[in-house]
Amino acid sequence: MILTNIEQVPGKRIVRHLGLVNGNTVRAKHVGRDIMAGLKNLVGGELTGYTELLTESRDLATQRMVSEAEAMGANAVLNVRFSTSTISQGAAELMAYGTAVVIEDDL
C-alpha cells in the first residue's frame, strides 16, 4: 500500500479511482502519563508521553484507512490528510482520509 499526500504516485499510473476512504480513532489520555505531563508542565519542554500517544493513535487511524482501502481492492491512497479535533477536555479524535486508487507501473 502506497500513501502520498499529492494527487499522484511518482512513477505510477492511476488506472482506477475507488473513492474516499477514512480511518479515525478517539483517544483519552492515560492517567500515569498525565501525572508525568503535569510535572513536565512546570518546566516546559517536550511531553514525550503525549507525543507517543498521539503518534500511536495517528498510526492506528492510518491503519484503519489502509484496511478500508484494501477491502476495496486499492493498492494506493492519494491525497492523504490528517485532522485532529478535541471532543472533550481529555479526548481527542484523530482522523486520516484520502482517495483510494489502483495504480500500476508507468511504462
Place this chain on the structure above:
Amino acid sequence: MVDLAIFLALLCLGFFVGRINERRHFASIQRREEDLRDIRVFATRDAPPCRSGALVSGNVVVSVDYFKRFVAFLVGLFGGQIGAYETLVERGRREAVLRMKHEAQGQGASTIVNVKLMTSRVFYSDRRVGSIEVLAYGTAIQGTDINP
C-alpha cells in the same frame, strides 16, 4: 502564606529550569537543522520527475513552563503580543519538521513536497492551555536524479 511560597517557588523553577530547557532545545534544533540541510522541503504539490514517493510525518507535543504560563496569563488581561507562546509554537514547528526530515532521510529521500503543518491544543485535567501538538507531513520523493 504557604500557598504564596509554593507559587513563588514554582515561578522560579519555571523561570530558571524552563529557560535552560528552552535554550538547550533551540541549540539542539539548530544543530540538527544543520545536519539535515540537504533535505529540501517544499510546500508546493507538484513533484519533480522521480521514481517513487511515500508519506512521511513528524510530530511533537511541547509545553511552556510555569513562569511563561503566568506571564501569558498577565498579558492576556490587557491584550497584546504573547512572546512566551511564540517561542513555544516555533519550537514545536521546527522540531516537527526536523522529525519529518529525519524520517525522509531514513528512506533515502532528499526532497519532501506538499508539506502541511497542523497545530492543535493538548488538554490537561486542569484545563490550562500551554501545550500544543504540531504535526508536519508531506510526500518524500526518491530518485529525483533520474530525469534532470
